[in-house]
Amino acid sequence: MLNFLTTLVITALSMMITSYIIPGITINNFQAALVAAFVFGIVNAIIKPILVFFTLPVTILSLGLFLFVINAICFSLVAYFTPGLRVNSFLDALFGSILVSFISSVLNSWLK
Template identity: 45%
Template sequence: MNFLIRLLISAIAAMVTAYVLPGVKINSFGTALVLAIVLAILNLLVKPVLILLTLPVTIITLGLFLLVINAVIIMIASSLVSGFKVDGFIWALLFSLVLTVVTGIMNSLAGTNPND
């Protein structure tokens, strides 16, 4: 049940983030919900592989390269989800950062723990 609540929070946060950033478009809440599911799957399957492949660069940059990996995940999601459009890498990077902040705030307000 907690996973479904976090999924809904992620979808709402994606809608809010897309509203704030002019370089990101989400057509509907249904698209945002699909985006939240796709991002969860990509973060589960693709992100660990990318982290492993870029481990030396991540260590040298003291973890800042993880921001680039997050932006790449957003760009992949943009190509997979119709109705979700990101205008470029910088917008994907900004979307990733703002989405993380908004999701964190909404999770704390809802009382959900992402580690549960």
Template identity: 40%
Template sequence: MDPRFRLALQWLLNAVALMLLPQVITDLRVDSYAAALVTVLLLALINTLIRPILIFITLPITLLTLGLFTLVINALLFWAVASLVSGVYVPDFWTAFWAALLYSLLAWLASVALSGRDGRQVRIVTTRRRN
């Protein structure tokens, strides 16, 4: 699969996952698919650029909590991105916490669906026998 197509499909599937969250988390509101697309794009940028810095800064507390503090970081970033996008409403930290956790799970499932069972892309290799 072409990497650009896979990236676009991953983006669309993550937006669908975000649109499904209000079905489970009633306090969360996503008004439109366009708002979901923008939110997913901003989440990807923030998770790529800012999240590693926050994890490094909070490394001592992350180690003390055996990595569970990264869930708090994810919730805070999810809450921050939702506050930047009109059309996505997250009222409090706990809503952001559960939404970020469920969104991460759904995004991971979409990623696995687009790749092989072990996270690598599926490639079919054929060999010819020479006589």
């Protein structure tokens, strides 16, 4: 349970930092970031594997680069389902998903 809460807070912090760096991504407050992090976890656990399965040929042909597009789609879905998170364009979602992953990885490695 503590690991889940730690991951949730780290993802929320990553989203807040990303919203300060990328002007096309806005988060109203930290509570909205926590909700977005929770929805992000659900989307990554349920919807992302389905997208990866159905786009496997394209992913193989692009040597895995299409996974960035899938991450951006998932990030856009999170913004759609979360009231306090707004993403202006697909490009913002693409860079935002990359930055959230990078910042989360750095914070996770820093804590462990």
